[in-house]
Amino acid sequence: MMRIGVFVCHCGENIGKTVDCPKIAKEAVKLPNVVYSIDYKYMCSDPGQNMIKQAILEHKLNAVVVASCSPHMHEKTFRKACAAAGLNPYMCEIANIREHCSWVHDNVEEATKKALDLIRMTVERVKFNYPLSEIRVPVTRRALVIGGGIAGIQATLDIAGAGFKVILVEKEPSIGGHMSQLSETFPTLDCSQCILTPRMVEVYQHPNVKLYTYSEVENVEGFIGNFKVTIRKKARSIKESLCTGCGLCVQKCPIKKAPSEFDEGLANRPAIYVPFPQAVPNIPVIDRTVCTYFKTGKCQLCKKVCGRDAIDYDQKDELVTEDVGAIIVATGYKLYKIDKKARDSLVKGYGEYGYGKYKDVIDGLQFERLASASGPTSGEILRPSDKKQPKKVVFIQCVGSRDPSKGFEYCSKICCMYTAKHAMLYKHKVHDGEAYVFYMDIRAGGKGYEEFVRRAIEEDRVKYIRGRVSRIYEKRGKYIVKGEDTLSGVPVEIEADMVVLATAIVAQPEAPKLAQTLGIPYDKYGFYAEVHPKLRPVESSSGGIFLAGACQSPKDIPESVAMASAAASKALVLFGNEMLEREPIVAKVNENTCVGCFYCKKVCAYNAIELKEIRDKKGNLVKVIASVNTGLCQGCGTCNATCPSKSIELIGFNDEQIYYQIKAL
Amino acid sequence: MADIISIAKSIFENQKAEMIIGYAKATKEGRTRPVVVRTLDEVKELVLNSFCLNNLSTYLTRKENKGKRVAIVAKGCDIKAIVQLIAENQIRRENVYVVGVKCSGVRRGFEGHDSTKIAEKCITCNVKTPHLFDELVEMKGEELPGTDEKAESIVKLEQMTANERFAYWEEQFERCIKCYACRQICPLCYCERCIADKSMPRWIETSPTKRGNFAWNIVRAFHLSGRCIGCNECERVCPAGIPLSLINRKMAKVAKSEFGYESGMDPNAPTLIGTYDVKDKEDFIR
Amino acid sequence: MEEYVISLEGIKGLLENLTREGFNIYAPSKNNDRFVKVKDIDEVALFPDRRPTDISAKECLFPKCEPVFYYKREKNNVEIVDIDPNGNKVLFGLKPCDAASFTIIHKVFNWDYKDKFYNKRFDNSLIIGLACTYLDDYCFCTSVGLSPVSTVGSDILLVRLSDVSFGVIVITDKGGQLVKRYPQLFEKGEPTKSKQVLDSIGGPARKFDHKKVKEWLDNNFETDFFNSIGDICVGCGQCTFVCPTCHCFDIVDEDYLYSEGRRMKNWDGCQFYLFTLHASGHNPRDTQYKRYRQRVNHKFKYYVDRFQEVLCTGCGRCSRGCPVSIDIGDIVSRISKLS
């Protein structure tokens, strides 16, 4: 039998002026199951709260309705007061008669009537409340960082520095990411590797960091605070513990002509290789697709020269599992390869630019390698085709970006800056050269950015042409770049020696696959979605999974680093307590009636619906039904509304509560 | 193409299934009944003709048939239901052996329906040759006359005023006796406990009163929106003669026009409810 | 039994007079789906050769739903408002298989508890039967002790003599009084003429001995006879809802408003899973074959044991309308051959 108490607050004049509080207190007690009601000037004050506590004890109340301000204001206050009197706090409900009644209506009669209606509805609702307790989940205080680029490195160092263990997984043989490929960085033109390498080494040497390179995340189970991660360590064919990184095997490898990933195909590497001299870890890997031994069974030169017998041709992929409490995704970006026009690709491609056909039409990262002192030309700008110095270079921005008809709709954000940097570097290295930049708009928002672009134009005399290029074709050893100067309104044709395309930043092609493994949403381009674009920019919608760097959208280095630190601090907030506590507003499945259509699973944004097998006493499978992972469920209740048989209900906002609330209209 | 009996024999001989759900002759001429065949001896009972109206896929979700290897004789329209059941995790493709029927149309119904005419669903059928099957069998049937009057009725209803429409359905639903035959026969009403039978809270009143009937019929139609495959069994079996296909087809029409969606075509396609497009039309939202 | 002749016009006149007396006339609807209240007497048609209506006439006396009482709640008080099912009815043009149903279910409604709702309606009703000339593969009235011309249940029975003239057989006092009230409409008839017509009607082709059915059911509760029916029966229960003799109902309280409610009596049926579902979750008739077995047993055994009547008039509705073509006539005649 419910014994409900109704407490009507005047809120000084705020409610009392327009709602006849004493009257509704008198009326409320006439409602079925209401055994006590009273009005008071300030219910939220100490005396007010004491009235509630006292009434609970005196009248053996097992539910409380407070008619007062918005539950967003004082629901917690009143629930605490109830708890203090020994009543389960979830047996207390608020009828909002201030924001939704007294403040928005003038007429006392109408407002009083409405307030009474709201109380009646809340009384009916509270009859179907039942005691709940906070959900407490333990937290594994270790983090997983996926991706060893600058964002991943930063997040790793921040968390490790705070004293927690971090597991860093990188799919390439070395950490460092795209930043390690860059020559110099805008807007200060400091050497990318000079600032990055020390951090890479720090990661490697940090006692709190466990590094998995040449490894990928295979599977993720669990939920915030309690993830179980399976990592695939791809076979390096090298026993890491034995290798000293002497490099002899690399020198002796007879295969010399495999295109170097690090040099973006502008140079070659052996079959056994370290991606670049400063690689971390400095351990080679055998590329089994080109290695003679793996192709023919003969050679084994590397094995012969290795003094430590570290070469292991039979090494297999290894699966390891790690328990972590938070995951930071920092998988970065790729450059859009404009020559590969897949039929089902999102975009139509730019075959008319001749990328892939003409050797001297290159993309931004290739130019970085050309300009880099550690690159294939030792930093000299030479045409890939004939190794001659190009005297006229055209840079084209927005290739694939900001192009709804042929490319991606979004802006790749960093191209304006790096193109300016490229043009500038070119001019610094080829003093008599001419640099042209085709652009749509210059977007140089950032500290020192606009100044940097102006410097390229004014000091280094880079010729900026506002317009798009329609076609590039070869004519007698020159590349004819046909475009339009939209400012002067004339078509332009430039006979260039080399063309550099600032192709769009795209998500990693495997990004959606990882997103599905992690259960986080991503946009149609494959960039991971943050849960709130303004207030929660580094959190994914799955609790405990955070985002950093260009995997979320195109970003430059300072932004990636900032985001990585933010993500790290979110993980650290989580690690601040041993237990996670959260409101028990979660969904619950009626196992008797669920038939496992899994519409609930389809609508769940949090992957909180899991499969559960129901077996009879003999162990025969009876059915497979839905089950809620209360660690993941955020309590939106979309599943409840979607379930045709109402076999999943949202605790705290269940069907009965709302049904009777409606009926009391 | 082999006939249904030899196909059935080979299913048992090659152990493709434990049982075959098919059609047999009913006691009266011009009528068939569903039958479950479990042995080679019983196979001779099977028939296939234009009186094979029933959508047998409704038997696939029976508790006692779950997890078993079941062969089923299914017309294109029935296969849509099978597709939907697969998409909704009710059956597994590998557990059902579909004997797809190349169909030239079935009759409108048995007693109380004009069985000389072609069923309305057949007139607009787009799966006369089934779209998912393990084996095909041809149903030989004569050309049946008939027009799709329901399509016109829907348009007529759409053109009425809201009040007229309300009055129309009030009259139709009033006849409902809440026998729930529409639900029982429906291949997609597989819930173990229908919302209509839920008592805490009782969203749909038990009594076949006007208001209880209205609620039930709206909910039935809504729960089938974007799922109903248009086999029209509900309307055929309704003892009160409520034109349920009007409302089902209207919702199919909406699914098509608003989302370009057609149910029952591809078991791997995303379902209509349970997915969304950020570009879904919202001109009606303030 | 007295006999008269009445013209078609006379019948209409009779119905008009009865309407004036305050009777509501219920007759088969235009599309023959059920018995409806007649709004225009000119529309009443007599088709002895029409199929029985889709839903039987039982709903005139035992409606699909009716309130038992209303209640109003206020704090801790509940006020009950009783209901009196008043109103006089003429059930017109019932086939003998429909008319007989009332005689049969009358017994259960007057057994350990006298159902005031049914009885009041029955007492206030006049049942005018119409000898039937419709026969199809599903009819089997003669196998359950009735016939197309059976007088059981009717107050008067009409027999079609020609397009415009009908023989009238008076069966009950109620019927006799009716003739007396409107003597101008009835001519004294020639019994021979009606008899000739009656003799020519004949009976359905399907025939079995219902006693043999009971005999077998008496000894065969655990049987796999019903398994193949259980395979295909979808449990829609429309056989029970269209049946003139099925009489199960469910009582439910419905709060239709915040402070008001009603106790409702609604049709229910043994073919539903919920019918026997216990609150514990246990269901003694958990599979469809058990439910079908129940239906056959109730009709041909239990009711006979208790009331010495077969709970079936052979109208064939359940089989005609069965969505999966289960033919009860066929099933029981097969049973009759088993014993």
Add this chain to the structure above:
Amino acid sequence: MDNIGYYPGCSLLGTAKEYEQSIRHVFSKLGINLIEVDDWSCCGATSAHATNHLLSVALPMRNIILAKKQGLKSLFIPCAACYNRFVVARYEIENRPELRKKIEDVLEEKIETDIEILNMIEMFQRIDRELFLSKRQRDLKGLKVAAYYGCLLVRPNGVTGFDDPEMPSAMEDVVRLTGAETVDWNFKVECCGASHSITNMTVVTTLSKRIIDDAVENGAEAIIVACPMCHSNLDMRQRNIAKMDSQHKSIPIFYLSELVGFSMGIDKEDLGLSLHFIDTESVLARFSTAIVAKE
């Protein structure tokens, strides 16, 4: 036999007679029945679209209504200008309800636009590859051609939705079925000068020359087109180009249907090859006898 609606348009009855002839022969050979729209009228591509917007939308709509009345589900429009006008008009009708109302008032008919509109290349894309190859009687192996799209088929791309607007490749796929080789060249969609042919011929000769030169430079022996306007500019104006530049090397310009027809062994007269300004024999002669024996 497949039935497909057919809207020839004015050019195909005049300057592009050989286009029409070759189309008729090729599709009859492929078993496709072209059903001409009864009482078809101007599509509005000539001057209406520049002078009277309402007319330029109403005209195609009138023809679409006629086609729908004939029960046609698809409409093949070989002339690229007509094709472009139809799809643009349809796009406008589908996206501008107020315009639709206006046009419906003008035409006094309800407009339904659910008709598939196909250009020359799309028509060939529909043909089953095996069927195509089975009809081929000449293997044009060794013939190097440049596929030229012009502007009207691929633009505006959001409207026509056909192929890549800057680097299309669909025509090449069709051409290769004849055995001929396609050259990789740069001017597939460059302007030919269009209707300036009449008002300012220098524009046309300058632009067309660039196109032809680039094709030749990349090794093409002929250019393949699917547009009467392109054809007339490239074919007819080559004489004027030659006057301008004595070094000019003439190459024949074929309609796609002519090339396909030729590979199918259709008589050159039937294809209207003698109607060209630039001699076609120079490149075709070597295939005249090379008829592939049919199995």
Add this chain to the structure above:
Amino acid sequence: MSDSKFEPKIMAFVCNWCTYTGADLAGTSRMKYQSNVRMIRVPCTGRIDPMFIIKAFESGADGVLVSGCHPGDCHYTAGNFHARRRWILFRQLLKFVGIDDDRVFFSWVSASEGKKWVDVINEITDTVRTKGPFVNYQNLNKEFTLNG
């Protein structure tokens, strides 16, 4: 009840994070609107079941409003997208059975749109008031009721 005195009953189902908070804002800003609306708070529009709307009519509502976060703003990422798809279907269904757009309303009201909330409520209250009581549905209720 004479028409001039008719005051409609409006039931509103609103999400906790946007519309409920938006309505709070209307209150704290002391904006004024008509008092006919009774609000039920749910976590997300995704939680709003079509059954709620039917039950509201059964309980005597003359109009029903469903309101939540703007697309993309959902606190739960996509609840409102799922809800919107449901409403597109359900609204068409209601229309087809004769319950038109002047009885069921949908809106997006964010936490900052106190003013919009006021406008929406005033607008729909006026619409429903002009339309009159929902006699059609209430007649369904009348069958077998004490005063029916």
